[in-house]
Every structure is written in C-alpha cells, then in structure tokens.
Amino acid sequence: MLASLQILKSHSPVPFTIIASHRHDRPEIFEYADEVYREPTIAVADEEIVPQASITIPRWQFVLENAKRNNVKVLLTGRNGIDYEAQREAFTAAGIRLLTGATSVAALASIEDKFAFMQQCHTNDIPVAAAWRFDNTAELKALLTLHDHQPLCVKPVIGIFAQGFWRLDTGKSCDEPYDSFEHLYFTEEKKINTAQFIAAYDNSQIIKERPIPMLLMPYLSGQEYSIDVVCEYGEVLAAVTRYKTGKIQHIGYEESVMEVVIPLIKAFGCDGIVSVQTKADDEGVHRVLEINSRPAGGISYTTHSGVDLTQIGFGYWLGLTAKPKLADVIKLIKPCQVRSIMTSVKIEAEI
Structure with missing residues (x-):
C-alpha cells in the first residue's frame, strides 16, 4: 500500500508526505515511507513484552501527537483501530480524517x-453463516448432539488468519472418522477428528488459564x-x-x-x-x-x-x-x- 502511495505521490500535482509508524522494526514497511516512527510497545502475551513503566503514553496518543506535529490529514489505522476510534473526537479536532474501518467503537x-x-x-437480513457459541466442553458436546448430522467446523469468536479454525468429521456420508494422523501431517487441510478435538480442548492448559470463546458452525462447501x-x-x-x-x-x-x-x-x-x-x-x-x-x-x-x-x-x-x-x-x-x-x-x- 505504501508503494502504491509513492506512485500516487510521484504523479500528484499536490505534494504530500507518507508517514509510517509501527511498534517493531519493519524495514519492509519503513523503506516505502518518507518518515517513520517507532510506536510505544505494549505488554501483552503475543507482543514484545516490556516493562509497563516504560510506556509513558498510550499508542493512540503517541500517533496523534506526531500526526499533529506533521500536519497529517488522513490516518489509516491497523489492528488496534478500536483504540483510535475511541478517540475520534480528538483526531477530528486536529483536522485528521481517521480511517479505522467503521465510525464507532460499537461497530x-x-x-x-x-x-x-x-x-x-x-x-x-444479510445472508450469513450460522454459528453457535460455546465456552466449555459441556456446551460443545450439547451443541454437537443437536447439529452433528451435518458437516461442521470450529473457530474462535475473535481471531484472524484462520487461527483456531478446524473442520470436524461430522455429518460424513460414511462412518469413517478423519485419519487420526491426518491433521498433524496435512495441517493446511485444517481437518481434525471430532473426538480428538474435544479431548484436546477439554485438556488444554491454555483454555484453563485463558478461556477462548469458540463457535461451532456448519461447514460451507x-x-x-x-x-x-x-x-x-x-x-x-x-x-x-x-x-x-x-x-x-x-x-x-x-x-x-x-x-x-x-x-x-x-x-x-x-x-x-x-x-x-x-x-x-x-x-x-x-x-x-x-x-x-x-x-x-x-x-x-x-x-x-x-x-x-x-x-x-x-x-x-x-x-x-x-x-x-x-x-x-x-x-x-x-x-x-x-x-x-x-x-x-x-x-x-x-x-
């Protein structure tokens, strides 16, 4: 996207500056920007962990202050858009067109x-895939009792990049379950034996320490x-x-x-x-x-x-x-x- 903006800039009669910021060293991003900033890092499980005391201001505030300093007119956020959306009034007051993907925290x-x-x-009335939420093994088993006559799949309530998505071997035309080794060998197929998924979910230390709400859904072919x-x-x-x-x-x-x-x-x-x-x-x-x-x-x-x-x-x-x-x-x-x-x-x- 930054490369596209550089091409747009080269043909634009009105000059503009492309600024990029990220919490990590991302040369493949920064090399296409005219100016770059390293954002404050937050301490969470899947990010770089730093002492909380070293974070002096929230990331959105760091971005806003630098945006105001550089007279930014348009700002596209990334995965933390909801944090910026909560501060929309501050960005609007600074004359910045904020793009978070929606225009309210609720949305x-x-x-x-x-x-x-x-x-x-x-x-x-928008055609959407059906889904039933479960938060524990008992709820999952109860849902399977109701819906396992059809092909099903599971995925987390919140997630990206197909993380946690698996097809289950329910509703098959034959009674053979998925090969018990298949989901370990052909991981891109995202298939798993239903009984093994239940066992893994029921015995997961991750689930015990940090419950992950999941969805059971019909698998669309x-x-x-x-x-x-x-x-x-x-x-x-x-x-x-x-x-x-x-x-x-x-x-x-x-x-x-x-x-x-x-x-x-x-x-x-x-x-x-x-x-x-x-x-x-x-x-x-x-x-x-x-x-x-x-x-x-x-x-x-x-x-x-x-x-x-x-x-x-x-x-x-x-x-x-x-x-x-x-x-x-x-x-x-x-x-x-x-x-x-x-x-x-x-x-x-x-x-």
Whole structure:
C-alpha cells in the first residue's frame, strides 16, 4: 500500500508526505515511507513484552501527537483501530480524517466479535453463516448432539488468519472418522477428528488459564471469496473480488458476491479500506463469514486488475481526485489470475 502511495505521490500535482509508524522494526514497511516512527510497545502475551513503566503514553496518543506535529490529514489505522476510534473526537479536532474501518467503537466491537457480528447480520437480513457459541466442553458436546448430522467446523469468536479454525468429521456420508494422523501431517487441510478435538480442548492448559470463546458452525462447501473494499460511512466506493484455487488468486468483480457485500458494508457503517470474506453454501448462496476492519494482506493482488484500491481511496481522501463511483470503477477492472511469490528484506542491527 505504501508503494502504491509513492506512485500516487510521484504523479500528484499536490505534494504530500507518507508517514509510517509501527511498534517493531519493519524495514519492509519503513523503506516505502518518507518518515517513520517507532510506536510505544505494549505488554501483552503475543507482543514484545516490556516493562509497563516504560510506556509513558498510550499508542493512540503517541500517533496523534506526531500526526499533529506533521500536519497529517488522513490516518489509516491497523489492528488496534478500536483504540483510535475511541478517540475520534480528538483526531477530528486536529483536522485528521481517521480511517479505522467503521465510525464507532460499537461497530468495531461487533465486527471483531464474530458471534455478535453474525447476530447483527441476521437482524439486517444479510445472508450469513450460522454459528453457535460455546465456552466449555459441556456446551460443545450439547451443541454437537443437536447439529452433528451435518458437516461442521470450529473457530474462535475473535481471531484472524484462520487461527483456531478446524473442520470436524461430522455429518460424513460414511462412518469413517478423519485419519487420526491426518491433521498433524496435512495441517493446511485444517481437518481434525471430532473426538480428538474435544479431548484436546477439554485438556488444554491454555483454555484453563485463558478461556477462548469458540463457535461451532456448519461447514460451507462452496467457493470462498475475499473482497477488498474502499468505503465511506457505509457506502461502497470501489471493490475488487478474488477467490483462490490452489496457489492461484482469481481477481475480478463478482456481482453475486457484491449483492451480499454492499448491504453488509452499509449495515455496519464501514469506513476506510476493509476486507470481507464470504463462502457459498451447498445451494450456491453466498454467505458472509466476516469483515476485517483493515485492509487484507492480499490487497496488492488487486492492482494486477488495473484498479489500485489504495490510490483510489487515498486520492479521494487527500482531495486529489473526485469521489469514486463504484459503477465507474467496475468498468476499469480487467479480470486476471495472480500467483504470489516470496520476497525477503534484511533487518539491520539496531545501534
């Protein structure tokens, strides 16, 4: 995205500065920014741990102060968007267009909590995958008794990158359970024997120390889509759809998928650049799985279609271009196939 902004900047009649900040040393990010800042680090289980006393101000305040100092006009947050959203008035007062993925803490909270998210989708008559929450083994077993006549899967209420997602061997046409070694050997298949999942969950020290709310869901057999969306106050300004077969990403604009996405974005008042996941059921009906309130890692794939969503969004928010119209953007999309490759970057030792 920063590389796209640098290209936009090189063609812009109005000069602007690209600033990036992160809590870690990320040269692959910083090399594309004109100025960089290292944010304060917080002490949590999955981050770099530092003494709490060394953190003098909250991260959002650090970012706001540096944004004001540099006369920032547009600020796109990352995974901690809800912290910034809680301080929207302060950013607005500073003349900063804040992009967190939505425009209220409540909306971001319901997007993050997949169970609450699905309930809200039902309320708004948006096709969504069914889900039943469980917080312990007894609840899981009770739900399985009711629903194990069909293919099922599990995933955490809060999570990203398919963390904690597993397909269970329920509702199979034959009585054979999944191979007990299969989920250890072919981990990308994300399959696990139901009895073994229950045993692992029931005996997990992690669950005992830090309970993880989970969802039991019907496993949808149809095509899964990722949709990258530029939106403003619930209106879709631009979007590109993509689906994956093997290692190949298929980029384009699928009308039947967008018929679900457009009212979804409106219902949650999405604002900024977000990503949506959908999956078709056995009848081919596209159902929403989730919204991610920040850009997806694969947003760069969409540039191969001739549409750069980063440039479209920021060109508008910076006042360089007119407000995008979805109908006009659709005409520019040239369907294509993309295969990603791995790259690397050297991390220099800090002095």
